[in-house]
Amino acid sequence: xxxxxxxxxxxxxxxxxxxxxxxxxxxxxxxxxxxxxxxxxxxxxxxxxxxxxxxxxxxxxxxxxxxxxxxxxxxxxxxxxxxxxxxxxxxxxxxxxxxxxxxxxxxxxxxxxxxxxxxxxxxxxxxxxxxxxxxxxxxxxxxxxxxxxxxxxxxxxxxxxxxxxxxxxxxxxxxxxxxxxxxxxxxxxxxxxxxxxxxxxxxxxxxxxxxxxxxxxxxxxxxxxxxxxxxxxxxxxxxxxxxxxxxxxxxxxxxxxxxxxxxxxxxxxxxxxxxxxxxxxxxxx
Numbered sequence: 001x002x003x004x005x006x007x008x009x010x011x012x013x014x015x016x017x018x019x020x021x022x023x024x025x026x027x028x029x030x031x032x033x034x035x036x037x038x039x040x041x042x043x044x045x046x047x048x049x050x051x052x053x054x055x056x057x058x059x060x061x062x063x064x065x066x067x068x069x070x071x072x073x074x075x076x077x078x079x080x081x082x083x084x085x086x087x088x089x090x091x092x093x094x095x096x097x098x099x100x101x102x103x104x105x106x107x108x109x110x111x112x113x114x115x116x117x118x119x120x121x122x123x124x125x126x127x128x129x130x131x132x133x134x135x136x137x138x139x140x141x142x143x144x145x146x147x148x149x150x151x152x153x154x155x156x157x158x159x160x161x162x163x164x165x166x167x168x169x170x171x172x173x174x175x176x177x178x179x180x181x182x183x184x185x186x187x188x189x190x191x192x193x194x195x196x197x198x199x200x201x202x203x204x205x206x207x208x209x210x211x212x213x214x215x216x217x218x219x220x221x222x223x224x225x226x227x228x229x230x231x232x233x234x235x236x237x238x239x240x241x242x243x244x245x246x247x248x249x250x251x252x253x254x255x256x257x258x259x260x261x262x263x264x265x266x267x268x269x270x271x272x273x274x275x276x277x278x279x280x281x282x283x284x285x
Contacts, residue, residue, distance in 0.1 A: 009226035010184070011272040012059040012085075012151065013047060014125060015040075015066050015073070018233035018240075020091050022128050022160075023248040030090055033065070039239055040066065043232025044073050046260055048080060054267035059275040061087035061125045061151075062118075064109030071116035078118050083274035085123035086110065086147075094126050094135040094152075102141045110145075119283040123275055125229075126152035129161040129186075143175035148281050149182040151227065155195045156188060168195050169224045170279065182279055186227050189215045200229040205255040209262045213269060225278050226270060234259045 019028040019036045028036060051058055060077045062084060067074050077084055088097075089105045097105055106124070113121055124147050131138050131152035142150060150173070157164040168188045172180045186199030197203045198215040207215075216226055233239055237256035244252070276283070 007220060007223075007225060007271070008278050009220070009228075009270050009272050010059065010275040010278045011051075011056065011228045011267075012061060012125070012230075012275060014087050014229060014231050015044070015060050015062045016087065016091060016231060016233070017066070018236065018252075020063065020065075021231070021233070021252065022091070023252045024242060024244055027242045027244060033090075038070070039236055040070055040073065040232055042238075043235040044076075046235040047230070047232060048076065050260065050264055050267060051082070051272075052080070054264070054272075056267050056272040057081050057083070057274050057277070058272065059083040059085050059123060061085045061123070062109075062113060063087045063091060064089040064105075064112040065091075067109070067112040067116050067118075071112075074113060074116035074118050083123070083276050084113055084118035084121060085125065085275070086113065086121040087125055088127055091127045093128060093130040094132075094138050095130060099137050099141055102138060103145070106141065106145050120146070122146070122148040122281060122283055124150050124152065126150075129154040132161060132163055139173055139175045139181055140177070142181060143177065143179035147181060149184055149275065149279055151184045151186065151229075151275060153183055153185050154188075154197070155185050156197050157194070164195070182281075184227055184275055184279060186229050187216070187219055187224075189219055190222075199227055201231070201234075202251050202254065204228070204230070204262065205234065205259055209258070209265060212262070213265065216266065216270065220270065227275065227278075228266070228272075230259065230263070235263075 155166040155168040188195035
């Protein structure tokens with residue numbers, strides 16, 4: 001791994017289909033998901049191949065809906081030494097679920113992951129980073145269900161999600177009962193008093209590859225573990241194009257053909273493993 005540093009960093013994937021993203025929700029209501037042809041295999045094969053080539057391990061935040069219908073991908077991730085974590089059942093925002101709804105959502109997802117052969121998950125990532133000041137109650141639910149860490153807070157200013165003044169590195173959050181959970185946000189770069197999103201997703205495809213690498217190098221020099229995130233559909237440039245508002249189309253389809261080669265360059269530069277390993281956490285019994 002040419003140019004690697006000594007520190008361990010985390011790379012993660014939110015395992016969902018292209019038709020399950022918020023940008024395309026108007027075109028694919030949840031009632032229609034079972035009728036849409038899956039393209040999950042395309043992205044997952046490319047992701048696992050890249051990780052294997054570079055000797056990297058990763059965390060896969062599975063939707064329960066996916067785990068139930070594609071248990072083979074849960075098993076393949078486990079067999080390859082990756083961590084399987086929870087992304088909830090069907091990509092609802094926390095504000096749509098509420099505390100009782102989240103509890104039920106997590107329970108159903110855990111059942112699907114366990115049935116597919118994964119250990120009980122200790123990590124969670126909410127749909128579209130919707131753990132905000134208004135949904136901080138989610139930590140109480142996560143603590144009750146035995147989760148050890150969360151990766152749902154994005155320390156940026158955004159109209160849908162984010163807590164702009166939240167600690168951008170690894171920190172602890174206390175639930176109401178005093179239980180401590182670790183918050184591991186996706187990576188941002190401090191710039192002019194704000195946090196610049198450089199941790200993956202659409203920003204990874206938007207910023208030139210050299211800019212992203214320079215930003216990640218800076219985060220590494222600050223002594224902060226990098227936390228990247230992607231989706232399988234971002235590695236599938238041949239996925240069907242659907243009608244959507246111009247900005248939504250831009251965000252979803254921009255530079256899909258560049259995601260894999262850019263990821264390969266990042267995997268060459270840094271040492272990546274699971275979020276749990278970076279945090280020094282072991283799976284629940």
